[in-house]
Amino acid sequence: IDVICDNEAKIISKIHDKDVRLEKAEEIDSIIPGTEKMEHRPVVIGFGPAGIFAALTLARKGYKPIVYERGESVDKRTETVEKFWKSGELNLESNVQFGEGGAGTFSDGKLTTRIKDHRCTFVLDELINAGAPSEIKYESKAHVGTDLLKGVVKNIREEIKRLGGEVHFDSKLEKLSYENGKLKKIIVSGKEIPCEALVLAIGHSSRDTYEMLHKENVSMDAKAFAIGVRIEHPQELINISQYGENHKHPKLQAADYRLTYQSERLKRGIYSFCMCPGGVVVAAASEEGRLVSNGMSYHARDLENANSALVVTISPEDFEGDSPLRGMEFQRHYEELAFKLGGGNYKAPVQLVGDFLKDRISTKLGEVTPSYTAGYEFKELKDCLPSYVIDALKEGIYNFDKKIKGYEREDAVLTGIETRT
Numbered sequence: 001i002d003v004i005c006d007n008e009a010k011i012i013s014k015i016h017d018k019d020v021r022l023e024k025a026e027e028i029d030s031i032i033p034g035t036e037k038m039e040h041r042p043v044v045i046g047f048g049p050a051g052i053f054a055a056l057t058l059a060r061k062g063y064k065p066i067v068y069e070r071g072e073s074v075d076k077r078t079e080t081v082e083k084f085w086k087s088g089e090l091n092l093e094s095n096v097q098f099g100e101g102g103a104g105t106f107s108d109g110k111l112t113t114r115i116k117d118h119r120c121t122f123v124l125d126e127l128i129n130a131g132a133p134s135e136i137k138y139e140s141k142a143h144v145g146t147d148l149l150k151g152v153v154k155n156i157r158e159e160i161k162r163l164g165g166e167v168h169f170d171s172k173l174e175k176l177s178y179e180n181g182k183l184k185k186i187i188v189s190g191k192e193i194p195c196e197a198l199v200l201a202i203g204h205s206s207r208d209t210y211e212m213l214h215k216e217n218v219s220m221d222a223k224a225f226a227i228g229v230r231i232e233h234p235q236e237l238i239n240i241s242q243y244g245e246n247h248k249h250p251k252l253q254a255a256d257y258r259l260t261y262q263s264e265r266l267k268r269g270i271y272s273f274c275m276c277p278g279g280v281v282v283a284a285a286s287e288e289g290r291l292v293s294n295g296m297s298y299h300a301r302d303l304e305n306a307n308s309a310l311v312v313t314i315s316p317e318d319f320e321g322d323s324p325l326r327g328m329e330f331q332r333h334y335e336e337l338a339f340k341l342g343g344g345n346y347k348a349p350v351q352l353v354g355d356f357l358k359d360r361i362s363t364k365l366g367e368v369t370p371s372y373t374a375g376y377e378f379k380e381l382k383d384c385l386p387s388y389v390i391d392a393l394k395e396g397i398y399n400f401d402k403k404i405k406g407y408e409r410e411d412a413v414l415t416g417i418e419t420r421t
């Protein structure tokens with residue numbers, strides 16, 4: 001809670017409580033404009049969270065930015081994604097990773113950030129202005145939900161346009177063009193656009209664009225990430241573990257969890273990630289013949305299952321070669337194995353926890369039904385993940401059962417594979 005009053009320093013000096021401190025007013029408006037007149041309007045590539053807030057900030061400063069987004073507007077994109085989930089027909093430009101709102105549009109909308117930055121307040125205020133519930137301002141684990149998020153994104157897009165900006169969908173950055181070492185133009189879906197100031201807000205899945213940028217000698221580094229599976233339990237099991245005997249109290253919402261474990265034996269971290277209470281496991285592929293899973297929730301978080309990514313750390317030393325894009329090739333390899341294992345058409349390989357721990361294929365479900373949106377096949381997950389990831393997941397599951405009783409229950413469902421943490 002921020003309290004504003006007169007004589008703050010004097011009051012603080014009288015309160016001897018470590019939880020009460022003087023908060024330095026930070027300069028929110030710390031953007032320093034350039035001194036040369038720009039010939040052209042600035043261009044933002046991508047309309048996920050990074051692109052949205054870059055464009056909004058530029059628009060507020062009077063720069064009238066032009067945004068190009070390879071995917072569709074959020075309403076058209078929703079139809080395209082739902083069609084993919086039903087038929088397996090993947091649109092390579094507009095999908096769960098690409099399109100208005102970015103990768104998190106079909107998500108739990110958890111407002112997760114591990115940074116402490118005064119601009120977080122700006123982001124929350126803008127989300128509320130655009131229609132997000134006001135409690136996100138004070139809830140410790142705020143979430144918006146995919147249903148509300150879509151309206152919020154549209155409202156921010158309209159605000160950028162009202163301020164003189166432009167937002168173009170179905171428009172992909174394909175090439176950069178320089179003169180004397182300076183950016184002069186860009187090619188967007190075959191059209192030349194004069195450009196001297198470019199913001200690349202392209203997320204982590206636009207692999208063709210990364211390849212193009214690498215060819216253009218844009219400097220880049222390989223990064224550590226994590227891969228694994230989605231795990232599903234009955235939401236009630238998580239509620240009982242977290243809330244105890246009060247778990248049915250009407251004021252309590254679906255409980256979440258966050259688990260981490262460091263394996264000394266394997267020298268790897270295993271952790272839960274993007275936990276979605278009362279949510280759904282979604283097919284989140286963005287490339288043909290490669291399978292990716294993820295999770296989302298609606299604002300009410302009232303579905304039967306709790307799901308979370310269960311992932312193992314991977315560092316650049318795990319990849320072969322020295323290209324900065326080798327992590328991407330590593331992801332592609334395992335996504336392809338998972339696609340083939342699921343039998344094609346973006347069905348996911350699924351194994352029950354009891355069978356996974358005993359290295360055998362599952363033959364029937366227990367009480368937990370996989371919620372994965374594009375169908376599933378019983379398969380052994382060891383056939384689509386590295387053996388060190390399988391070993392680490394097993395160790396993690398045993399350990400997490402000590403923290404959440406029933407975590408390793410026989411009929412909990414594992415869905416492969418999660419690669420885009």
Ligand SMILES: Cc1cc2nc3c(=O)[nH]c(=O)nc-3n(C[C@H](O)[C@H](O)[C@H](O)COP(=O)(O)OP(=O)(O)OC[C@H]3O[C@@H](n4cnc5c(N)ncnc54)[C@H](O)[C@@H]3O)c2cc1C
Pocket residue numbers: 045046047048049050051068069070071096097098099100101102103104105106107108109110111112113171172173174201202203204205206209274282284294295296420
């Ligand atoms: C299903 C799912 C659920 C998630 N749930 C959560 C959650 O609950 N909470 C959370 O904090 N995080 C969540 N995440 C992660 C979160 O979505 C990302 O951290 C976030 O979206 C990153 O923002 P970004 O703007 O950097 O990139 P992105 O959101 O990936 O946006 C990049 C945009 O750039 C566009 N683009 C890429 N290349 C080009 C090009 N060449 N030309 C034009 N446009 C291009 C893409 O189409 C995309 O829309 C989730 C992710 C997924 C996939």
